[in-house]
Amino acid sequence: MATQENNRSVRDATLDLLRELGMTTIFSNPSHTEMKLFEAWPDDFRFVMGLQEAAVVGMADGYAQATGTPSLVMINGGPGLGNAMGSVYTAASAHTPMVILGGQQARKMLQGEPFLHAKNATQLPQPYIKWAAEPARPQDVPALLAKAYNIAKQHPQGPTFVAVPEDDWVRPAGPPVKVRTVEAAVVPNPAVLARLADELNAAERPALVAGPAVDAQGARYELVRLAEKLGATVYGSPVWPRASFPESHPQFAGVLPPIPEMIAERLGAHDVVAILGSPAFTLFTSADLFSTADAELDTSPLPGLPEGTRFLHVTDDPEAASWSMADAAYVCPPGLAVKQLVPLARQRNGVAAPVQKPTYPVPQASEPLTQAYLFHLLSQELPEDAVLFEELPIARADFHEQIPLGPSNGYYATASGALGFPFAGAVGYALARPDRRAVVVVGEGSAQYTLHALWTAARHKLPVTFVIPNNSGYLSLKYYLADQEAWHVGWDLSDVDMAQLAQGFGCPAERITSPDGLRDSLKKALAADGPVLLDVVVEDPGLFRL
Template sequence: MNYPEFTASFEEAGARPMQWAHTTGQTCGEALVTLLEGYGVQYVFGIPGVHTVELYRGLAASSIRHVTPRHEQGAGFMADGYARVTGKPGVCFIITGPGMTNIATAMAQAYADSIPMLVISSVNARRELGNGDGRLHELPSQRDVFTGLTAFSHTLLDAAELPQVLARAFAVFGGARPRPVHIEIPLDVIVAPARGMNLMPVVLPARPAGCPAALAAAADLLATARRPLILAGGGALHAAAELQELAERLQAPVALTINAKGLLPPEHPLLLGSTQSLPPTRALAREADVVLAVGTELGETDYDVVFDGGFSIEGRLIRIDIDAQQLMRNFSPDVAIPADSRQALGSLSTRLHERIMSARQREWGAQRVALARQAVEAGYDAPTRSQKRLVDTITAALPHVIIAGDSTSPVYAGNFVHDAPQPRSWFNSSTGYGTLGYGLPAAIGAKLAAPDRPVVCLIGDGGLQFTLPELASAVEARVPVVVLLWNNFSYGEIRRYMTARDIVPVGVDIHTPDFLALARGFGCVAARVDTPDALAAELQQAVSRDIPTVVEVNEADWFARVPA
């Protein structure tokens, strides 16, 4: 995935006069805050601890706002939600040891979904590293634990290295496949003098535009295709205009991954939706003679959520991705283009501008999409259609809404049935790593990123119990998210999965608290609804408040009152 929004903010910061660390007492921790300001960081998520207080010495006087979660996992998910909406990295200050192991799940989710996240932690003093002395928060090697969850994990052994290491991190976010970066600073380095340190951001590397010969080969394949197909993923989020132009030029059906929803408008005649795991769309993919896959892993959670290995590409395959290694995973390409998706799609469209599409190609696109969509919709079962009413009610009541979802039944349904009106408006944790508890803190981060847009957290009763205390964080930070709780009093999806495999359900019928009483206890407004009209009315009231609102929907009541 690529994030030009981050580069734009950096360029604005780079216009400032050169700034140097003062020689009169400024520490490495204070210099860090100044550098983060220069890179355009607006928020830091974290829980102060005895090992990180020196990171906070310069924070109060800066322009950066600190948001305190109730658990470091919540900090990571807030940073993730902020990054998905803005395209800029979410930043966390995390305590040594347990703070880092607490945030590990959030880092793994961000790693799986290519989300930019900067995690800055403390670590024991340099002379104590790896000694096994049993010191507070000590791990044998904290950096080694997180190397596999990051683009890189670095121990800052000298304060003078700080500008260069931060530059490496922001180069990953702006010019490569964005993933979490971890920088740990020993306790004695945090307080070390920052004498003569350059506190301005550096010039970031340009994104690759793509090899001209490979682009020409791809254009030749697409120009002669009779049945072209485009598969677009989150790596194309910033390339909506270029994607739509090329699709219309080719009259190519477009299937979007879950993280790419919104790249084409919902009513666009070439939009297949996100149904690559369903038979009608898979049949269309097999018919395609040339497939262009851009910014997508072609991975299981977007193309094979039924886990049957049934998605296949039988035509020629062109792949575009910022990550050269990803081009070789899952499906081998006939043409591989390591490049920024916006530049590569724009180049392809320009190269195809003078070429005349065949009559067969013009007839293929919209007609074949309409047939596929009709077949997909005819196959939806009653619960899916009823949950579609839930999602449709949200989007009708709250135009321009951002929906941050958890791993819960209406989100699974929405991944198939919902077409977002614009990019960065629908995302959830059911893709990639697939964690529970993501939705609430991610929605908080999303609302901070887009304060003028309504933000709804769509979450189940099981997932909400993972991060329920973050309601207090939202109240404290005055972040008026709407938490739409789908309550089936169990881990319902896992119960159904066990039953389908003829396993007696064990461990899935969980005790469910009185969520409305808990929500009010945290300082939120709380209500229960069971019809689309009641839900719409409650949502419209909720977005006028300056505190969070929890709206509970009982699954059984909704299904009884909202027939498919």
């Protein structure tokens, strides 16, 4: 306990530090090893409870992306962090600034194997965090937390982790930690920007690839201006986790598929391509891996880009630059680079020719419902400034075809292959931005990973509308081995009733099986005072399209 000479505990010092850093919202699913922090919990802190650690970290991810500042998480550093690792992996992929405090057993217990022990605590979240620490002395906790905060918010941003033994919180604190100013002072080299501008200005058929960092760094509208001045075609980066360019813009040519052969096919028509704020490139598979036939010795070339096209890569991630397939990579803040390129870009004569986009038939009502019809109605009822969170491994094409997101729409999706971010991320976003309607469009399979976030949404009466196109299975898996009857059990999710599950968590919900009243249900759900879930049963959409 604190002594008479020093009546401030590590907990007191930490809370004072968190106030100074502006981290007074904490996301948690606490266990025994965190209880000492929460004793005499102050009224000026907001405690956001989650029912499972993956949902807790997912909510903190959405909150940080909404605020642009590090969020704070407190979970058990052993099994709790293990539960959350899929969400930590996604936060790292999205470069989300986040500080995770992991509960550890009391110091005197660590010689054995105590219950809830976080063995080798700093190693468990590796390599999906920027930095991890465990205090050598109890009084070091606030200083380590300040360091974790500053490292998390520096570019490339990402989660950090500090494991804190349970009894450290009530030990005497050391001298107050001085909160130092650590500002991002890295700026684009003017000579580099001039070369970039010269190459883009001289290009006959320029293209821009819009990565998530452009939007995260506040340069979305400047990217529109840059594209318009250059007359450039704009593509979304593969596995587009955040919209940095409006899909409704006439120069937008869609999101690049995460397959090297298809990327080369689409970008090969351009003489200069600038990749702004994304890796070059995030890949999921290659064309030859779609075959289920026995494979021979692999003598195929590594993934590559088309000859005759010059690729320029702007990223704030030195590691991504080191393995980039581009001809030249420049390490600097992409958002700031875009802003400073706008006045350097030469205004081309006339208006850029719009990208020739395919037209799609208007989906019609049917029984069973199609997801295309659901998305068509949803697009007509969406608030103009709605923020969409999407995770549809099998249905992303229908989503973007029917819901062309405009300049006022926010868009977030998982930045990794781990499922579950949008369901929880929207809840965290709504906690930070209750003035905007968050709309979650997630399949019933993906929803299971962070389903517990419904309870938090209901408890806080958050403006989140959950729309579930329920096709009764993990259909992204079904079509890989569709001809194997034994594989049926590997993808079949029939009889999952999302409406009943939502109601069990206290979230109003409705199950919809026909087009009758669907539009009215969407209207009410998008205008509700609090969360609503619509479980819309749809037919199998067939093999996914890229």
